[in-house]
């Protein structure tokens with residue numbers, strides 16, 4: 001699973017790093033530290049990542065490939 | 067396209083005693099009394115509702131549309147305030163009632179104080195306050211939870227850990243904020259004035275002492291506005307908005323959570339037995355008991371949203387409370403499910419104004435539930451009592467009578 005976090009849209013709700021701490025982390029302001037990047041999620045964290053993706057109120061996290 | 071042709075309003079006026087789709091009034095007790103039913107009816111069949119109160123306003127009700135409008139600050143501006151029919155001359159509350167880039171300057175300065183890492187350091191202080199409040203009533207075997215706990219704790223947490231204002235002054239500020247939000251429209255400006263004057267004096271005093279770089283000093287130093295340091299009044303406004311958010315919102319979630327646990331013993335038992343499930347329950351409580359019902363934006367150019375053609379200078383409310391109950395975004399939204407694994411909601415807002423205090427609110431709620439369930443694992447609603455609510459752009463519970471042990475009706 002490959003995902004992208006949109007820097008413009010992330011507003012720091014913190015749902016991603018609370019639900020999927022293995023995939024996302026907070027920066028010093030409480031925003032998603034991975035915002036503005038694309039990366040591949042390891043197989044064993046895919047389920048966790050999907051929770052994070054589905055719970056971002058801004059729709060800032062997108063699945064962009066496998 | 068005529069909006070009325072596309073929306074079925076059948077039965078709405080009869081059911082609620084007022085046409086909630088075409089003649090809505092957020093301050094009408096009929097909305098307060100039928101809160102969830104009105105929200106669910108809106109989200110089911112009325113993407114945009116209308117009000118004729120004062121100069122009139124509209125409500126955007128669906129999750130996707132609320133998200134779009136909340137993120138599009140250029141079209142849906144906060145600069146003309148968050149209350150509909152706002153009185154002339156009432157000072158604006160920042161950062162709430164401002165747009166980027168000025169808004170961004172403030173959020174950049176303030177965000178670090180409210181980020182999870184900084185907020186988590188307040189845990190033990192909040193826990194101690196929760197226990198002090200519980201100590202005061204536990205021997206009575208009962209309490210009025212809103213007055214004796216839920217309205218006190220958020221203020222203490224905010225005053226002690228973030229701004230250093232004496233806790234004794236909390237009741238006066240609570241009352242002024244309460245009247246500013248729920249009081250008669252004509253008195254709202256005056257009530258806000260009381261809070262502004264008090265907090266302004268405090269900020270002035272602190273600004274005359276050497277800076278420690280804390281939140282108050284950061285506010286007192288100001289940020290850039292149009293190439294210069296912003297005026298002093300703006301800094302007082304920042305402190306006042308933070309205080310309003312800090313003391314007037316979390317109370318409702320706390321009260322709602324306790325009402326739910328008092329009436330759903332199985333959920334109470336689940337959380338008492340396994341406190342690691344509390345954070346998820348907290349998120350669901352925030353979704354289900356939204357202290358911020360709907361906040362306003364001014365439309366800056368003609369735009370279509372939710373099938374309705376908005377005109378420049380229209381005033382709209384983003385209905386965060388209904389958007390959090392949208393079946394298109396969330397399965398079975400009318401059910402409160404503490405074990406829900408995907409909780410999508412807009413209770414903390416969306417876009418650049420997303421609640422700055424959300425991490426603090428979550429921490430308060432988690433710690434409070436941990437301590438209450440540890441010390442009072444069994445409680446229920448006092449027989450013969452009912453809860454009263456008050457609703458405007460915010461919503462709150464006025465009283466919640468609980469009895470402990472097995473004296474109640476839900477044990």
Ligand code: HEM
Nearest residue numbers: 161162308311312315316358413414415419421422423427
């Ligand atoms: C469960 C508790 C809370 C809820 C549900 C809540 C909800 C919200 C919502 C919906 C907004 C968005 C406003 C908009 O769209 O215009 C907001 C903004 C704000 N909240 Fe909260 N809030 C809570 C707790 C707090 C706390 C504890 C604080 C302060 C310590 C706080 C301070 C603020 C401030 C200052 C803003 C304005 C942010 C901006 O305009 O950039 N809130 N809150």
Ligand code: SF4
Nearest residue numbers: 010011013014016056
């Ligand atoms: S949940 Fe979405 S908005 Fe919140 S921090 Fe994560 S990416 Fe950003």
